[in-house]
Amino acid sequence: MGEQDNAGRLLTMLTIMRRLSQSEYHPLAGREYGLEAKGASSEQVDAILLYIHDHFHEELRMATLAENNGMTPSTFSRFFKHATGDTFVAFLRRIRIGHACRLLLEGKQSIADICFEVGYNNLSNFNRHFRELKGMTPRQYQQKTADLVPKE
Structure with a gap:
């Protein structure tokens, strides 16, 4: 050939x-x-x-x-x-951040409360991991998606 x-x-x-x-x-x-x-x-x-x-x-x-x-x-x-x-740690992180996203969409809890609810014991780690996976902070995610959720 x-x-x-x-x-x-x-x-x-x-x-x-x-x-x-x-x-x-x-x-x-x-x-x-x-x-x-x-x-x-x-x-x-x-x-x-x-x-x-x-x-x-x-x-x-x-x-x-x-x-x-x-x-x-x-x-x-x-x-x-x-x-x-995926590694165990990366998989667990994705699960936690995914659940945090759902809670952020609901908008009923503070970011700190969500951080602890999804298994983080440190707000700065939560913010860093969230930014790594989503490309934005939890606050930015909440603001960006606020218009997507229907108001009750």
Whole structure:
């Protein structure tokens, strides 16, 4: 193909693709291979994610979740990253900030109250994480979205 002109390369590539599409193949591994190899199941992933969603406002430690699921912290970290595509801390942050956004839209609580309700114990960390994820401060988010919420 390296010596062919553009049209020749395209034709060769299409010929290869056609042959591949007509060939029988057998996958070497299924989609779940990575989790099965580590002894994890979708039920275990679902249970962990449900627990995080139900307890995000509490102090959650990866080491505790790992221990409760029979894993070392490093194994849990790899397992969680594989299952969610995100680190435990980043996932928890997204859940907390997402809930904070809903509360900010309601407009019934102060930003400080929302900060503590969603599991932060430090207003400056809350503001910093909010800005990192949303590109604006909680106050700016509240002001920007105030017109989107129907008045009662």
